[in-house]
Amino acid sequence: MNRRYFLSLAAGLVAAAGLVQAPDLARADALADITARGTLRVAVPQDFPPFGSVGADMTPQGYDIDVAQLLADKLGVRLELTPVTSANRIPYLQTDKVDLVISSLGKNAEREAVIDFSDAYAPFYNGIFAPAEVAVAAIEDLKGHSVGVTRGSVEDLEISKLVGDDVEMKRYEDNNGTISSFLSGQVDVIATGNVVAAAILARNPPKRPELKFLIKNSPCYIGMNKEEPALKAKVNEIIAAAKADGSLDAISEKWLGYTLPKDL
Amino acid sequence: MSYAFDFGWVAAYFPVILKGLWITVELTLVGAVAGVALGTACAWTRSLGPRALRPVVAAYVELIRNTPFLIQLFFIFFGLPALGLRLSELEAANLAMVVNLGAYSCEIIRAGIEATPRGQFEAGLSLGMSRFETFRHVVLIPAMQRIWPALSSQIVIVMLGSAAVSQIAAEDLTFAANFIQSRTFRAFETYFVSTLIYLALAILLRQVLRGLGWTLFPRRTAR
Numbered sequence: 001m002n003r004r005y006f007l008s009l010a011a012g013l014v015a016a017a018g019l020v021q022a023p024d025l026a027r028a029d030a031l032a033d034i035t036a037r038g039t040l041r042v043a044v045p046q047d048f049p050p051f052g053s054v055g056a057d058m059t060p061q062g063y064d065i066d067v068a069q070l071l072a073d074k075l076g077v078r079l080e081l082t083p084v085t086s087a088n089r090i091p092y093l094q095t096d097k098v099d100l101v102i103s104s105l106g107k108n109a110e111r112e113a114v115i116d117f118s119d120a121y122a123p124f125y126n127g128i129f130a131p132a133e134v135a136v137a138a139i140e141d142l143k144g145h146s147v148g149v150t151r152g153s154v155e156d157l158e159i160s161k162l163v164g165d166d167v168e169m170k171r172y173e174d175n176n177g178t179i180s181s182f183l184s185g186q187v188d189v190i191a192t193g194n195v196v197a198a199a200i201l202a203r204n205p206p207k208r209p210e211l212k213f214l215i216k217n218s219p220c221y222i223g224m225n226k227e228e229p230a231l232k233a234k235v236n237e238i239i240a241a242a243k244a245d246g247s248l249d250a251i252s253e254k255w256l257g258y259t260l261p262k263d264l
Numbered sequence: 265m266s267y268a269f270d271f272g273w274v275a276a277y278f279p280v281i282l283k284g285l286w287i288t289v290e291l292t293l294v295g296a297v298a299g300v301a302l303g304t305a306c307a308w309t310r311s312l313g314p315r316a317l318r319p320v321v322a323a324y325v326e327l328i329r330n331t332p333f334l335i336q337l338f339f340i341f342f343g344l345p346a347l348g349l350r351l352s353e354l355e356a357a358n359l360a361m362v363v364n365l366g367a368y369s370c371e372i373i374r375a376g377i378e379a380t381p382r383g384q385f386e387a388g389l390s391l392g393m394s395r396f397e398t399f400r401h402v403v404l405i406p407a408m409q410r411i412w413p414a415l416s417s418q419i420v421i422v423m424l425g426s427a428a429v430s431q432i433a434a435e436d437l438t439f440a441a442n443f444i445q446s447r448t449f450r451a452f453e454t455y456f457v458s459t460l461i462y463l464a465l466a467i468l469l470r471q472v473l474r475g476l477g478w479t480l481f482p483r484r485t486a487r
């Protein structure tokens with residue numbers, strides 16, 4: 001019971017008081033936090049062009065990065081990007097390391113249970129692509145055409161269920177084979193994802209793949225924590241405005257080579 | 265070993281395997297016959313034929329023998345359309361196999377022809393045979409007899425190499441195996457079955473070629 005004892009006890013109590021935090025009464029307003037902080041923290045991909053990759057000067061670039069910048073500009077705050085992978089993007093959001101996940105995130109039931117989604121901001125679909133002159137508008141029109149597809153991919157499985165023997169399916173071992181067959185004219189039509197089509201378009205080929213019809217649509221959504229109604233409303237408002245005034249079309253044109261589909 | 269084998273898919277996908285087998289057999293037959301014919305013509309040109317053509321044949325043979333078969337196949341299938349010649353995958357596969365076997369068999373047959381003693385040519389001519397008859401009876405048949413084991417080996421190699429045509433979506437046996445694997449996810453079983461089929465095909469082909477040698481070359485060396 002000497003002075004040293006009381007001093008160390010007092011130090012311990014102060015430290016303990018510092019560790020115990022008052023319950024966060026205003027937890028449900030991430031939007032206010034963002035505005036107060038002056039920074040929007042966004043998780044983006046770095047290994048998935050054209051949605052997110054690293055440029056030659058090591059700066060992140062891509063569709064998702066441009067959308068994040070758009071949001072930050074409209075909110076009037078600075079943008080802080082955090083590179084994530086598909087595996088850790090949702091945990092980053094849940095542990096409040098980031099405010100939003102803009103990382104070609106698809107919506108499904110398991111994710112719906114733990115996070116909220118905004119409206120769709122980027123198209124991500126599998127479909128039939130062909131040059132402008134080829135006229136196929138639906139599955140039935142594929143009869144008599146040769147359809148190139150990557151063996152075992154989602155498009156392969158879906159199309160194989162839908163077509164009969166009258167459609168020549170050519171299954172290549174990988175995306176490069178499918179792309180080569182399209183560009184060399186060995187097949188009229190390919191079934192692939194819009195990202196692959198964008199990769200073809202980026203090479204400025206003589207045959208430009210245009211979307212004829214969709215096989216499976218799974219657009220990208222912005223992920224945010226549950227119970228953030230203000231943030232969700234604001235993000236949806238910005239997305240809607242960007243769709244209306246053409247700025248989202250411009251981003252889509254820049255990174256995917258075509259404007260947004262009408263029903264996004 | 266706790267892996268649970270499942271060969272149930274064989275019944276369902278049997279038509280796919282059968283079609284793949286048929287395509288492989290067809291590719292081998294066409295490739296072997298046309299390839300050996302091409303090889304014989306090239307071998308004759310290089311050893312006994314017009315001197316002006318020899319550099320052309322030499323260039324073709326060296327080009328084919330020093331590049332991978334898969335590259336040749338891709339060039340024919342993906343590259344030629346840019347020059348205006350678009351072939352279907354079976355046409356491209358057949359062409360690639362004929363061209364490939366032609367180059368290799370040219371060298372093999374040429375070795376046989378050049379091993380013919382000089383005296384044989386003179387003997388044939390002195391018997392009143394024309395140059396063509398001399399070539400056919402006195403030079404070529406014994407030459408083929410000499411190199412028949414090597415040529416049979418090369419034909420079997422090209423048959424096994426036909427697996428590469430699955431890369432251009434020609435529906436051969438390897439394509440069938442890959443396709444079934446992508447639907448059933450039973451990689452071990454599908455590739456096991458296709459390996460067995462290839463093995464059976466190769467053994468069968470060797471026996472056929474051996475039998476062909478016995479019938480075509482009656483004057484065999486004494487054992």
